[in-house]
Amino acid sequence: MTFALTAGLAACGGGGGSDSGSSTTFTNGGSGSNTSALPAGPTQQPIAATAANTVTVTVNSGVTNSTPNIPTVSVTVCVASSSTCQTINNVQVDTASYGLRVLNTALNSTMQGALTKVSSGSSTLAECTAFADGYTWGTVRTADVKIGGETASAIPIQVIGDLASSSVPQACANIGAAQNSTSALGANGILGIGVAPWDCGATCVTAANSNYFACPNGTSCTQTAVALKQQVANPVAHFATDNNGVILQMPPVSNSGQASATGTLVFGIGTQSNNALAASQRFTTTAWGDLSTTFNGRSLSAFLDSGSNGIFFADSAIAQCGGSLGSFYCPATALTFTTTLVDQNNASGSISFNVVNASALLGNASFFAFNDLAGQFGSNSSLDLGLPFFYGRYVYYGIDQSVTGGTQAPYVAF
Incomplete structure (x- = not known):
């Protein structure tokens, strides 16, 4: 996801060379x-969004009433293997990122406390995710993710903005502006459904290039290696069917x-x-x-x-x-x-x-x-x-x- 902004306008990232324009x-x-x-x-x-493998995408005034061209869907997040759930509206559909990221402020107090934090040793695992216009920072949690009639069970997601701003590593702050609020994102979260099944893949399996940080007590965060199964996951790749x-x-x-x-x-x-x-x-x-x-x-x-x-x-x-x-x-x-x-x-x-x-x-x-x-x-x-x-x-x-x-x-x- 990317925002080109001043009047509340948005954009996302990628990387390549060949013919002439x-x-x-x-x-x-x-x-x-x-x-x-x-x-x-x-x-x-578009076809009607009536089948289990479909969901309606809406572009309108959205949550900020100022940002054009933000396609959004509703996503239901549940505590894994439970009926404790919340449906979050106005989540941006992003085909150039990978994984679900939800603002902490979009979650109710029950969900904020109930979603299990992923650990790195004895520390809380957090991620700094770079976008063209800045970064999101927050913990990695485990959740069941339901979109339309499809479910990705017990996958890692990112909860944005649930750690103190003072905990942001300098390497993360150097990327650009924090995108840890509704006004900055132009949405309540980001649904990354691009071509990769995880948001970082082999790159983050070694600490030197990782987006992930181990945060003892939510502070003093240091870069850490993360196995694929702990990385924020593209929900679609982890559906039981239609994946x-x-x-x-x-x-x-x-x-x-x-x-x-x-x-x-x-x-x-x-x-x-x-x-x-x-x-x-x-x-x-x-x-x-x-x-x-x-x-x-x-x-x-x-x-x-x-x-x-x-x-x-x-x-x-x-x-x-x-x-x-x-x-x-x-x-x-x-x-x-x-x-x-x-x-x-x-x-x-x-x-x-x-x-x-x-x-x-x-x-x-x-x-x-x-x-x-x-x-x-x-x-x-x-x-x-x-x-x-x-x-x-x-x-x-x-x-x-x-x-x-x-x-x-x-x-x-x-």
């Missing part, structure tokens, strides 16, 4: 708000934006009658979901990230809005860009996306769904295809099963 300018009177000349976008409509991937289906929206959008998150790919793989383009990714592209003459990594509220890339030729809109783009005329994505097997496919003046789009305070919001944020070496790319598309994420004894390599498709 270009742009077409449509003259529209200079305000950047006339979208009539833009090419038609994708038009797929090989997800399909995020978002409806088309107006090029001028609209108040809200309702989509569907479907669990499993090719496991039920409602989740067949019907994509025209499929790309094998890195273990973390990355592809490659050459855009504006530069080799970049590219990734499809529902946790980013805009499409983020560096282009010095496009005017930035400044002021409260910071590095969001405010071109005088609407733009269309095309580029080619290249996967791990050198398979390639072309995509296009639009960029419209963010000041004009966000001038309507009642609109929260935009398919052409973009800016420069995060790494200058990446093309972050955020939620605007998802509207009107079925986007598939095949979870990496090679690390759990299977043969499926990680992939994205649309």
Whole structure:
């Protein structure tokens, strides 16, 4: 997940190199708000979220009433193997991170005390999770996670913000701003459902590169190695069924934006009658979901990230809005860009996306769904295809099963 922010705006992360990007300018009177000349976008409509392997995805004013393009679902968290549960609304769907992270302030007092903390020796295990816009810090707990009709039993999750701010390790604080509150996250938590089954994998099995910390009495936290089974886990990979991937289906929206959008998150790919793989383009990714592209003459990594509220890339030729809109783009005329994505097997496919003046789009305070919001944020070496790319598309994420004894390599498709 990533936030490009000043006026409460958001984005997420990834990493890659290959074909060339270009742009077409449509003259529209200079305000950047006339979208009539833009090419038609994708038009797929989401299925109804009525089956057990589905859940409704909502984009609207959300918990902050100020952050556009935040897709959210409801998630039920339970004390493992018990009926002590709480349903948490407004949890952001993030296809570029891995694992469930819930704000401590979103949990009721019973759940705050009842969720079992994972231990590292005699210490409490905590995690510093890096995102493009900052970090989340909090303990690792064990919980049953229920989404729609699916359950991941007794998996590690992160509870954000349940440790004193003074306990944050310097290495964590160096990442950027703390994202340990509802206002900072723009949601009550993050549901990471990308292609990895764990949030750190082999990297954190050794202490030197670990995101995890052992905190005696919740303080004096030191970096520590963590086995896979103790790492924050992608819930989908740990469902009993429908666990090989997800399909995020978002409806088309107006090029001028609209108040809200309702989509569907479907669990499993090719496991039920409602989740067949019907994509025209499929790309094998890195273990973390990355592809490659050459855009504006530069080799970049590219990734499809529902946790980013805009499409983020560096282009010095496009005017930035400044002021409260910071590095969001405010071109005088609407733009269309095309580029080619290249996967791990050198398979390639072309995509296009639009960029419209963010000041004009966000001038309507009642609109929260935009398919052409973009800016420069995060790494200058990446093309972050955020939620605007998802509207009107079925986007598939095949979870990496090679690390759990299977043969499926990680992939994205649309």
